[in-house]
Amino acid sequence: MSLIHIIYNWIDERIDLKTLQAKLLYEPMPGGSRYAYAFGSALLFIFIMQATTGILLMFYYAPTADHAWQSTQYILKELDYGWFLLSFHFWGSSVMVVMVVCHMLQVFIWGAYKNPREMVWLAGTILFLIVMAFGFTGYLLPWDQRAFWATTVGVEIMDKAPIVGDFMARFLRGGPTAGAQTLSRFFVIHVMLLPAALIAVFSLHLFFFRKAGPAGPFKATRQQLETKMEFFFPRQVFKDIVVMACVFVIIAGLATLWPVELLDEASPEPTDYNPEPEWYFLFLFQLLRLKMFSGEFGEFLGAIALPGLFVLLLMALPFINRNPERHPLKRPFAMSAVVFLLVGIAVLTWMAIASRSQ
């Protein structure tokens, strides 16, 4: 018996390692493994990479208004491979948003949010919000003009919420306008609160998923489910790793081809910079330009009511849509709604990009 076996057995005798391992890996998946199921694992992988690069960045980054920009420049311009780690972190956030949307779309199309997986979906929508909050708070940290103005406008939007809006906006900014205190607050939210929240809600997400079990294909006979059945390990784990490797290559490629470049240091005087949020918030940004969302009430509609309603709808989805049918072609309303939404977001994003030169 090899030394590894001796150690393994010694631990197993004490904590029942074999059962633990079995519970983690030997989950029969009706209908077998698929690449379509890899999005969740890919997201976990990106989060681990973001946490790793984030921790590395914190070795040099100084979260104060008088040094944030300089320390970011130091990481980018002077440190060995600093540009790569920062660019990887930057592009990682974009890819993470794309992956979250892919993951949600896959679950939506597969009808996998339906009974008994409502709580998995609910935890998932909270994770989606946490990922967006990561993007929003991280965007300020380089403390350049782009960062400062996206935050100034973004928090101003929160201010439009009724009753609590003013308090929430001041709370986030740590004052009546964006400044040094805002940077401190966004930093602690980005590196402490959100990671803790993400890990907690992700654990719930996984726990709920394991309790409800995998949904499997939306269309299969009993015979097919049984003959194609596989454990999670090793075939699905293999497919997950393949997707993770692709994701890694894509993020590393983006970081190498388009490394982060800082604009001038943040200042309440934007000179010739035209403020704009990160691309995945562009559709919201464009929405607020529409005539129908003008004026105080219009702004409330466009900035708070509409996005708020969308999030509520997302959370309520498995409770509103109780039809157990999972085949996408037999759910024409749900499918057209999602196509309409995606096209709407694409058109708004395109409009925002097209009007840049104006």
Add this chain to the structure above:
Amino acid sequence: MMLKIKSRVRCSDREVGEVSRVIVDPIEKSISHIVVLSDGTERVVPLDGLAVVTEGLVQLGYPSSKMGQYPFLERGNYQQVKEVEIAGLERRLEVFPGEALVPVPTLERDITRRTFFTNFTNAIGVVLALPLVYPVLRYLTFPMYQDFNNNWIKIGSAQNVIEIDKPRQIKFQKTVKEGYLEREFQKSHWVVKISDTLREEIYHGKPIEYKDASGKVYWINKPDPDVVVYSGKCPHLGCAYKWKENHKRFGRVFWCPCHLSIYDPGGKVLDGPAPRRLDVLPMRLTGAGEIEIIDAEFKAGKDHPIRII
């Protein structure tokens, strides 16, 4: 149904043995087969419509001669339920191995005492947490609300603004103390030398009163001076707007690059989502023609100006 391990198994003609194991279907998450131990061999028998389970007995609806059609158990093709993860199986599996009991500790049998300790634990938790709420809230909200600064700041000379109705951006340095950090940065506002038409548009013949949070007037802009100063912050969502000499539709306008609000040189909204006209800042001219302002900021997105700094 109450399927028991060791239940007797009887065919229509005679008893053939006992249930030694059960086999679970991972898709249906229920028992699909029983393993019948008969004469020292184990056969896998489906638990279908031909099997009736009663207390301690499985009655099969065929004679014992048919038992031979069912395969022997090949143990290597199966795993124990605890060796895999099948969601929700424990709740649905109804195999009854008999009760194994452990006594409730004597001290735990007194429900009243248990309730007392539970409530007391919760109470201590609340007593610990409550006094922390207020200090923590104060700690976190400390910088959120600040007194307004009504100091006059020199931003430039009115003599530099020559052309009538043509706005000029005036940049100035401002020192701001945020918490422990004192920083100097550049800010800018727009100054316009106004014609009488613009004067009428801005003042409507009346002075502009500036009130603090309590409603007390701290300054009055009289319509007399030839210049007005607009806050550089767009009243829509707080971006910095710009001056355009040749806008495609409106000609000479203030234009905000963020959400495309457009204002005429008098500050009136011509197009876009802005909820109110540009904010005119409290201003005075010194004897030497220097422009001095109170660098107030107003909340964006409201239909009337609410001062925040």
